[in-house]
Amino acid sequence: MSAQGEAAAKSTLRYIDDRLGSAGFLRRSMNKVFPDHWSFLLGEIAMYSLIILLLTGVYLTLFFHASSQQVIYNGRYAPLRGVEMTDAYASTLHISFDVRGGLLVRQIHHWAALLFVLSIITHACRIFFTGAFRKPRTLNWHIGVGLMILAILEGFAGYSLPDDLLSGTGIRIAYSVMESIPVVGTYLAYFVFGGNFPGQDFIPRLFVIHVLLVPGIIIALFSAHMMMIWHQKHTDFPGPGKTEHNVVGTPFFPTFILKTNGFLFLVFGVCALLGAFAQINPVWLYGPYDPSQVSAGSQPDFYIFFLEGSLRLMPNLETNLWGHTISWNILVPGVILPGIMFNLMAVYPSIEAWATKDRAYHNLLQRPRDVPVRTGLGVMALTFYGVLFIGGQNDILAKTFDWSLQATSWALRVLILVLPPLAFYITKRLCLGLQHHDEELLHHGIETGIIRRLPSGEYIEVTAPLPPERSAVLAMQLGVEHHGNGHAPALPSHNGHGDEAPSHPISRPVSPLGRARASIESFFFERHEPPRANPEDDEPKTLKTP
Amino acid sequence: MSDEEKKEPPKTAAEAAGSTIRRAQHPVTTGGAPRERGPGSASAAEIEGEVLRRSNMAPDVPDGVRPRRKVGRRSAAVTEESRAQSEAHLTRPSDDEGTHFLPESYYGTGEPLSEKEEKFAELQVAGLFTLASLATLWVCVAYFIIPSHAALGRWMNMSLGGGLAIALLAVGAGFVIWAKKLLPHDKAVQDRHDLFSPEEEQLLSEETFFKGVTATGLGSRKILRRSLLGIVAILPLPAIVLLKDLGPLPTTKLRHSGWKAGDRLVDATTRQPVKLGDLEIGGIKTVMPEGFTTPDDFALAPTMLIRFAPGEIRSKKESSWGKFDHVAYSKICTHAGCPISLYEQQTHHLLCPCHQSTFDMSNDANVIFGPAARRLPQLKIALDAEGYFIATGDYNQPVGPSFWERG
């Protein structure tokens, strides 16, 4: 840094420290070590999507009119000119056609919303399958489940604001779900909507919920989420030199912050790319909401597909007793099922801790294969969700693939009962199989691909022992006792070129496909090659000891 | 400085260990087994045996011929700049979490970047930042010069969005390449302290809390405690009560659809009344009560008027409530309230697009598939003196989805 720049920076830091005593905090923060496995960045996709949503959302609030007042459209889009519609819808058309860049911001906002929920789900799967939710991070898991539910509600509120035909149909269904709740349903629906459906109050109330209340809660919970990670430090996969009591990775300043900053721009760039070239939520094609109109192939956004699917697949059960009706056909899929699903998800860490009697602290992650039951349960839950997800699109699938609509529904009704247990069983067997393979590696070593013919005429395959660090880590992951290198057959000679000790006894791919695969892999993944046998030899000559 | 300061015990493990290089040679972790260095130790990537030499060439190819460029590989001190960068890392002061760095050579992270590669990387990053600047300027210019209404705004959207996307992706890629190629690759190590506080602190904290509770007198003063519980339980009530005017009470509103006796059936879009003979056999029309106004009051009113061929209606009640093979049924699905009107004139099925409830309209809207549990309510119709269809009254049951008080 130049002398002037350094002086300026110094005086700024002193200024802040004089008032806040921040020097220690800043130093600790700059030194903070973050492990850098790629799957730890999935949550960051969600974080950056949130920032993009906030920025583009503020822009949209400057132009949107959250009002259900009926107006006659007189704008640029000809097929709707002279049509009566709500001011909310008309202002959305105004943003899309009359405000330069308005459509772009609308689309970036909607694509970022999809990316937000997608990345939350992916991130939650990573946390689940690697066991990062165990003590001391269970509380953070609860906050995360809360964030997921809020993100889904926020998305529903967001795409319902323009009051178009597609989202209005969704609101009608939401009203009916509220109505179906026993005893308090009609009161609840009337209070939320300010009366009969559709009412004049719902869109303005939804606006406040979408723009102020839920984002406020999300930001608060998200801050708590990040503060806990900061304080408890991030988990990491086991590896050479990594223990339950240290963190190995990159320091926050400058490496991590540069990378993560770059990632912010990359995620934003992906959203901008989609917003520029892929049309999303074209409300002018849907038309304004009218309770007497509906379109074929009406779907909500993808994060509600599972609810839509459960509503479609549920059998038509209703109970009428003494002048009162309980609509199981709406209550179960719309209220009870999601309630059970989210609650199970939230309490799972406690269930697992109770079942395994595990009260220890865990900072090292597990591979999915090392916990077959948990992985199986997770895949089972995802399969159940997946069948419902497909169910939400059954009419689009029937039209696209020329299936009978009713046959598709029946097939899914059967699959929802049959597939999840099957998925559990298959996943568990796969995990056990992979573990078995690892045990083979541990005890017999790596297959070198070298076939040796013994003098007796017998052919054997030469195996090389695992490097001791790797075998120690693998033994720990498998939960077996580790006894040195196990059976270690002699190292093979190297292609007959004398007895030079190879730096590693592993064969390299010779086929074009194998080389191509290896080069793609080397582009993406840092390669931790073995350190030299004598570090002094590699000591850079110019580095002087301080 | 005095001798005392020189003899101060080292405050951190790193300080105790001494120079960076010595630490590199004799690594000690604060937990777990000391690191062992063996021949051929490798990371998980090699576990399956697919390890690469630098460029997948046969072992007898001499070193000088092998391509040496690899992303993210460098060792310390190749150029002046990178040497300075690396030294900055390795001489960074440690802290009470034992933060220290292990130099790259310790990890042997592969191929160092040559000076040329390093300069190229710097140019790459600079080039990306420049590209981003140009794209950003393009966005600002395009806003004014692109015709904003050509193709409904498609060109404007793609220009602004494409420029923005290029700018953001280029900046992001620039930062990432900077971090991967031009930053020192030393790994940092830090301690994880136990999260729980020492036993003594926990006990002191508990003691402080309980002593404070005792000081409040809540334990001993019964009347105080009970009256406090009383007010705490009741205090949130006004917040709930104040929300009562969010909306009216449902009362009987859900039982009325908006149809009255004598209302003519009018087309929902054109508001023209429907005369006998307007519909062909197999024809349908969405109708509303004459004079319908806002959707709020008439959201449950949409009705389907269907004309059958003589003899097709199988239900006596259905034909008696219709007129000359015309029948009127509620369009609001009894499942979740979507308007149904996918009518198949040959099979007489009425399909709801939302959740695929299917009703047989020749058999009094009997549910033949799907999650709907009840038939659609039928509107009893008649003809007025001029031959227009009229309703003889409201529906005989609440229209739309079920609710608790429905009956």
Add this chain to the structure above:
Amino acid sequence: MSPSTFAARLAGRRRRVAGAAVVLVCLGVLTLLYGAVAPRGSAATSTDPNVTEGKALYSKYSCASCHGLNGEGGSRAPSLIGVGAAAVDFQMGTGRMPAQYHGAQMPRKAPVTDEQEIQKIAAYVASLGAGPSIPNVDGWQKTDVALGGALFRTNCAQCHNFVGAGGALTYGRYAPALNEATPTQIYEAMITGPENMPVFGDKTITPAEKLAVINYVKTVQHEANPGGAGLGRIGPVSETFVGILVGLGLCVLFTLWLGTRA
């Protein structure tokens, strides 16, 4: 032989010949009378060559195998009496007829013949009974597209989707996409109610309103997608797939680039 015997024999011969002659003359007169007063077959077949040729084409394309020799219909196909020329023009013009197989619904395919032959068959079927004639859709571009949109959303979108991209019906039936339909075919479909489509007669939706609907369908079909690629215009389903593949996919690729492997 005596003269009286000869005369008697001559008289008998003459009587027999006369009787035969009378019969022949009567037959001839009756034939001529019959020819004068008998109907000349149906008036059409005898005066309109289109109908005659249409009848021949009706046989050529084996319409009778399902629709009966005189269009009376049967267990496999509905009656053609009263469907009108519009129905024939629609069904054969879109290639749905002649049907390839007996299934839930006849798909659109390449027509088996050209416009002129279809017109002739249409004329023949129209002659079987009065029905809608082939409409004239001139001037559809000048109608109110917003009115057409409102009518479309109330009457058509629930089967055909907001922009006419098509939708599923029950048990394998479907409402097809409208992008290949010509304005005339759209009108004909509304007025004839093919297969399970309801019949929208000219008093249900007036001719002017029908032209407005056609205007809306064609305008929206050819309208640009201002937001970029249309993704099929079927709504959130295709948007989800693009979001997962491109959005999440690219971001995950970036995480692989940024991060390390175990």
